[in-house]
Amino acid sequence: MTRSWRPWIAGATGLALVAGAGVIWSVRGSDPGSGCxxxxITIAASLDHAPVLQTIADGWLRTDPRVDGRCPDIRIVAARSADVAANLGDARAAGGSAAPSISPTAPLSPSESAAAAASAVSDASRRPTVWAPDSRAWAGLAGTRPEAASLLAPGAPSVALTPIVMATTPDRAGALEGRITWPDVLRQIATGRAPLVLGTTxxxxxxxxxxxxxxxxxxxxDGKPTAAEIAGPLALERTARVYAGSVDVLAAQMSPGDSAGSAPGARVSLFPATEQEVLRLSASGDAPPLVPLYPAEGVAPADHPYYVLNAGWVSARQRAVATAFLDVVLGTAGRTAYAAAGFRDRDGTLAGLTSASGALDAAYRGRPLPGTAALxxxxVRWRALRRPANVIAAVDTSGSMTEKVxxxxxSKLxxxxxxGIQAVRLFNDxxxxxxxxxxxxxxxSRDYRVVVPVRTMADQVGPVSQRETIIAATNRLRPHSATGLYDTIDAAYRAVQGIWRADQQNILVVMTDGRNEDEDGFGLDELLGRLRAAKNPAKPVTVLAIAYGSGADVQALQRVTEVTGGRTFVSRDPADIGAVLLSAMVNR
Structure with missing residues (x-):
């Protein structure tokens, strides 16, 4: 048996991975001179269990197996599940294009997004026969694209499981009070009750x-996140002080005994991780001894499925080898290898898994994996929370806003x-x-006035922040007379252009329950002409229109947002304005 490894720079037709994100182990069975x-087969496996699969393949191929009379070779590619999910696809299902498309799971960083679009190569042996992500969540997200959905058969078995936990050190675990849940831990950190620094990937x-x-x-x-539940992601985004590309980087920033206030910089106190990562990091000696805390509310576990791809490039012989290897992975040799690497058995039991700290919770059960739509x-909400924006919000305070909901x-106002106050809290500092x-x-004679000038949300305005200034001003809004809609859109659009920022998303948000009533101002056709003339592709400004109530002129707003490359959100029932406004903010 021979084995080789080398950096794997790019993927094949239908699969492009971040450059440098993975390595290949190429495992061969019989001696090349045997004539067999x-x-x-190629297995694209997540970073945590690619080495385990390689160990299992080593052991299997030492037995000199035959599958349909032929000698199997196994090439194992270590690659992030999100990268594979973003780029996996069958060119035929995509209408003949071999170019990978980037899904909502693509990395936030522009440089990472560019790297993920690495050019395809034609070597058929590098196309994956099997995809083994660390969670079927990524398969669900990949499956939102037809060219990927066609490859993924339902019912793929899990080969191992590991719970999602909070990773921390024993001394810091003692700083947390009462029942351990993520919402309460975030509250304790935010209020200073727990002097901890939260990190996250x-x-x-x-x-x-x-x-x-x-x-x-x-x-x-219930598997259905609502607008009202945005507080959870918001709390995570606001509380996390350290972001890193991997748990190894976060663990390296932990030093035992340092409190959040005593160490220079933002020393990490705890972070989301898998139980397996906690055990691996503790055993490596590259981080302080870690303990896993199990959130009482439950978190879906990483279930490590094994997908034999329904792809045109996967031959019947390759499928037979992939299936035969799966039998080995699910058997005693595979279970032993996964336990040795810190994984639970696929049913969630500890099996042969042990911890030097004795801190593993044998009875812990996470919640079921939510549906793809919810994920x-x-x-999308997380992207909105993390992405800075440069926004003018223009609010209708015409007389019709006095009407009861x-x-x-x-009243509607x-x-x-x-x-509006809930939406203001969505914007990061x-x-x-x-x-x-x-x-x-x-x-x-103007139909509009500036209530609060544009400033960074964290800026101090007297004794309070810009965020609190806008919240207070929103509470003071009072209805007036008619609706001067078109002149306001024109002026506010140009105002956003005047404060345009290259490092932020530049947005005009217009909220109205009516239609233009200013007969002395611009008509719709004139407004549209002015917007087309003012539009600058080099400095784009997005217009988001929010129409609420039965009297809103949705058709006119849609024409405005079409011209500016924006979107109109409609709430015919004013009681739904909260959900619609939040939807506009997180889907901008």
Whole structure:
């Protein structure tokens, strides 16, 4: 048997991975001079269990097996599951294009996103026969694209399992009070009750971070994250002080005995990880001894499925080898290898798994994996929370806003105030936000006025932050007279252009329950012409229109947002304005 490894720079047709993200182990059975015909399969496996699969393949091929009379070779590619999910595809299902498409799971970093689009190569042996991600969540996300969905058969078996935990040191674990849940831990950190520094990996690339985020976004565990549950992801984004590309980097920033306030810089105290990662890091000696804390609310585990791809490049002989190797992985040799590497058995039991700290919870059970739609929604929200924005929000304060919301004892303006304050809290501290209101003749002959100028959310305005200034100003909004919609859109669009930032998303948000009533101002056709003339592709400004109530001129708003490359969100029932406003903010 011979084995070789080398850096794997790019993928094959239908699979492009981040440059330098993985290595290949090429494992061969019989001596090349034996004359045995070979069947080679490629397994694209997540970084945590690719080495385990390689160990199992070593042991199997030492027995000189035959599959359909041929000698199997196994090439194992270590690659992040998110990268494979973002680029896996069958060119035929994609309409003949071999170019990989980037899904919502692609990395946030522009440089990583560019690397993920590495050019394809034509060597058929490098196309994956099997995909072994660390969670079937990534398969669900990949399956939102037809060219990937066609490759993934349902019912793929799990080969091992590991819970998602909080990784910390024993002394820091003692700083947490009461029942350990992610929402309560975040509250304790935010209020100073627990002097800890939270670190995290990127949920768009890390299984532990993704499934932790999903649990926080679905606090009632019904698998359907709602706008009201945005508080969970928001708390994680606001509380995390250290972001890193891997748990190894986070663990390297932990030093025993340092409190959050005593060490220079942001020394990490705890972070989302898998139980297996905690055991691996503790055994490596490269990090302080770690203990896993098991969130009482439950987090879906990393279940490590094994997909034999339904791809045109996978031959019947390759499928036979992949299936024969799966039998070995699921057998005694495979279970032993996974336990030795820190994984639980596929049913969640500890089996042969042990810990020097004795801190493993044998009875812990996570919640079921949520549906793909819920995962996608949570990732989109996370992107919105992390991405800084440069925004002017123009709010309709015309007389119709005094009307009562059907079924509620409050006016439409009061309903908006409540929703608007919740939306303001979505913006991170790096974002810039200003508040306008519009009606008619608010400032001389102008239909609009600046209530709060645009500033960075963390800026101090007297004794309070810009965020608190806007919240207070929103609470003071009062209805006036008619609706000067078109002049306001024109002026606010140009105002955003005037403060345009290359490092932020530049947005005009217009919220109205009516239609333009200023007969002395611009008509719709004139407004559209002015917007087309002002539009600068080098400095794009997105217009998001939020129409609420039955009187809103949705058609006119849609024409405005089409011209500017934006989007119109509609809430016919003013009682739903909160959900619609939040949807606009997180899907911008």
């Amino acid at each position: 015909e070979r069947t080679t 990127d949920p768009t690339a890390s299984t532990a971070a993704l499934l932790t985020l999903m649990s926080l976004a679905d606090t009632d565990g 996608t929604e949570v990732l 059907p079924g509620l004892p409050i 009061a309903a908006f105030r409540q929703a 790096r974002s810039r936000l200003g508040l306008w209101e519009f009606s008619s003749d608010l400032s001389g």
